[in-house]
Amino acid sequence: MRYVDEFRDGELARHLAAAIGSEAKGTRRYHLMEFCGGHTHAISRYGLGDLLPPSVLMIHGPGCPVCVLPIGRIDQAIRLALEHRVTLCSYGDCLRVPASHGLSLLKAKAQGADVRMVYAVTDALELARRNPERQVVFLAIGFETTTPPTAVAVQQAKASGLKNFSVLCYHVLTPAAMHAILENPAGVQLDGFIGPAHVSTVIGSLSYEPFARDHGKPVVIAGFEPLDVMQAVLMLVRQINTGRAEVENEFTRAVTPEGNLKAQAIVNEVFELRDSFEWRGLGALPNSAVKLRPRYADFDAEARFGVGYVPVPDNKACECGAILRGEKRPQDCRIFGTACTPDRPVGSCMVSAEGACSAHYTYGRFQGPARANARGDMQ
């Protein structure tokens, strides 16, 4: 078992495609949301749409950490870097997100701001240790997958009395976004979810029970490999056909019902719920993000540098909001592929490799609007 090729076996994919094709009823449609950008990416990168029957419609969800950050949050980071002259560390994708005044973190860097791309929060911590004269701020983004490492870094910084390290905490919560999508009466109609892969390793499959129990929506947690996605689609089709709404776990090699209890304990020790947090596309959602607990407040960059959050509306032409809610597809946006491309992105969904627009542009735009409309008409 080498954990790569086994999950990309073309022969198995064709068997699964045949099973989905024979079990999905031609008389109805299956509106399935893949919550995570990782799944969106896999679907596009492996061309899985070509393997699904026309009755199965994949709808991209908001599970892209960079995409869901509103412009005002990027502005906050840029202000820290440009005005407070901190060393701002972030994961790569975040650097290119367009912010106010034609800026992005990368453009701020070109103007002289000290902006660094890091691969892990530990790199930022190390930078702070080696440069005691510099204030190092880690732009902490991501769902439950990246929250535990941030928590550990904050604990380590506190334990070692590090005075020049802080985090701009934008960690958000998956179930809150799923609730928001299901509870929007004017929103997209869904028949089921492909549940997150890596997030679920932390929060466990039990976290999704309310969606099955209270909303009657089947959830199948799946890994990010193409065969995982195909298997999950088959499991969802079977649940829908038999009128079941359950949480099923396709990703048993990594996800348990309870999740990673140690990681949860560390997160709980360092973070508490924010009353409200604004998401791009979903608006302000209660209890949908975390902030540092008072005992770690010294490491909160917002407080340390006094940079408050100022909401900024999205670019009017950009449909990122509706795309993140699953109400529109990338190709429904007027500026998709024209004014907005990965090289000159207008909206965040075109920036991140996990964004729906980027995935469609990079892997799927050969399909053109004709085929896309044919699928869209069925929604």
Place this chain on the structure above:
Amino acid sequence: MSIDLHHGRVEMNHGSGGRAMAQLIDELFARQFANDFLAQGNDGAMLPAPAGRLVMSTDSHVVSPLFFPGGNIGSLSVHGTVNDVAMMGARPLYLAASFILEEGFPLADLLRIVESMANAAVGAGVCIVTGDTKVVEKGKGDGVFITTTGVGVVRDGISLSGNQACPGDKVLLSGSIGEHGMAILSQREGLSFDSGVVSDSAPLNGLVEAMLDSGAQLRALRDPTRGGLATTLNELAKQSGVGMRLDEAAIPVRSAVSAACEFLGLDPCYIANEGKLVAICESRDADRLLAAMRGHPLGENAAIIGEVVDDRHGFVQMTTRMGGRRILDWLSGEPLPRIC
């Protein structure tokens, strides 16, 4: 007294045009690169003019780290330019080499770099016939920058160009992809991991000779360096005004590279190579060309990976291992690891 090449460091006067510079050139560069043209000791090298058409190419090398598994900036600077000349179907003959050295750089490291350049030149059958050395103050360089310029001669009847790909032509790749870029990435500060991947940096002129000898009707050759295979194929498609259809399963990738790519969330098709080439050739000659490539040590894993198609959008499309289709797009920005 001779220069202490084991403990000394580059000083400003090594680039000042005086005695120290002359000594560095004599005891390091001229000794390592030894050939009759360089020994002329003039401002330029006087070279015999070969019959036929000349190809000239230049490339600057700024790799970090300077030393990596499978080579260093010295060997890379020879292979890079030799390969650019060879991709024109030319036999590389001469190289010029310019060095920008940073004050304080250890001479022992410079010696290693120059030695490996000399060895690479011998391996590629070229002479380094002229050169230049400049020294910049500490902090104004990154150790060593090397610019090499190469001249080669094209045999009669050969005319390769990226604008000649025609629908129906086959696309061939000389071996497994992503090894140079991954070897470099594995050594980068903040990302050190032991992948066991070694750079594929190598001179491709021997392989190109074998391909030309096969008599196959070649349209274009290109080495997929920065931006990887995907970028090179998109360049060729754009230049020729055509599309391409690839078969993902036919593209060779070593398991260590694919594992490291998985680990970092990268795609091997976008990772740099320094010892691979892409060939476009007429369909009926593809098997003959493939056999010639496989008969050469640097082409033993060569494969036909796809074909040129008519496409006004110029899309490079790929049938995935899953049987679906996707675009293999231009690289946008730097390849970045995923977050979630």
